[in-house]
Amino acid sequence: MVRLSVNLNKIATLRNSRGGNIPDLIQIAIDSQKFGAQGITVHPRPDGRHITYQDVYDLKSVIKTELNIEGRPTTKFMNLVLDILPKQVTLVPDSDHVKTSNSGWDTFIYQDFLTEKIQKLKKKGIRTSIFLEPEPKLVSFASKTGTDRIELFTGNYALGYMKGNKEIIYSYIATAKKAMEYNLSVNAGHDLNLENLSFLIEKIPFLKEVSIGQSLISDTIYMGLENTIQTYLKKIYKAYEK
Template sequence: MIKLSVNLNKIATLRNARGGNIPNLLQVAIDVQKFGAHGITVHPRPDERHITYQDVYDLNSIITKELNIEGKPIKKFMKLVLDICPDQVTLVPDSKNVITSNSGWNTMFYQNLLTEKISQLKDHGIRTSIFLDPNPELVPYAAKTGADRIELYTGSFAIGYNKKKWDCINPYILTAKAALKNHMLVNAGHDLNLDNVSFLIQKIPNLVEVSIGHSLISDSLYMGLENAIQTYLKKILSSYL
């Protein structure tokens, strides 16, 4: 079964809006795991506008399933992940002045930088993934860095899904096939939801993990957190049928 990793950034955003500890990020992480998610994703940005670096240290003590830490490989981020040694680190460009991630790496241009950082991570036994736009030409350069996986940035897929889903999925299929050819597995994340995740799963070969945060947390406002997680898990499972 494709794994569901729940991104907790929106929980931290809500907490930070009032400056207290409601909702309690650690308790939500405990509950998300109890309710059936396969893992937790956090993305501490350089400006720490939602998940903070200290949050990640605190979360590490209560994670019993897979922990995926996303972020830009600046010095502070690298210290964090090498201190914690999570199951997976996903390297993301984190451009300045953007509301959320909106593009992947140019692996040809940043190959040397990514190779250096990934080498450090793999020396500590950490599985590595590179956030990538749906462009098969970038995959061989991603493979040369030594990364284990790519994470497909699915923002453009989510935008195009309701209009021309067959057109918008093609670059993802080709990129995933290129990953398979280069002996890499595929993760996916960004704006995935109950409407579009099944189609993605059905069409993408060697997809092993989806990271979902914004939509799942938003759905939980109506459905409740446990029911939302269970609904996403059922949706993922039904995608095979």
């Protein structure tokens, strides 16, 4: 069954907007796990606009499930994750000024670059994942990097689903199945929410992990943290009952 990893970037964004320590990122990480989250995801960016590098160090000791650190593998990022040694590192091709992750890797062009980074991570026993567009042809090049998993960039899926275009799922299914042919596990993330999550899991039931931040954290405003996490988990469980 797919695991739910809660992305805490937006908690840090709210905290940073005023300075100080409200809301308390570390306490929310602890509580998220207590309320059922099966992992915590963070994505430190070079400008420190939400999760900071110090946050990652502070989180290390309180994560009892799985810590997934996302980011572009700059020298600074690689030094961070090789020091922290999280359970999983997800490599994302962000440029410095994007508001949020908006594309996956071209694994044909960046195969050698990714291979070098992944070798360093795997030598330290870190599970690796590559952020990927739903394009089956990219999977073979991804497999050559030595990665353990791909993470399907679900931004376009979420947009299509919202507009009633459920056929958009087919490229995701094809890419996920191709990954399985290459013995790669499959994660998914970006813009997943309570409306589109179950359909994705129904169609790709062998997903290993979904990381959800923006929508989940937004839902807590109305539903509270514990109830929100439990509601997302119920959506996941229900998808397997169909």
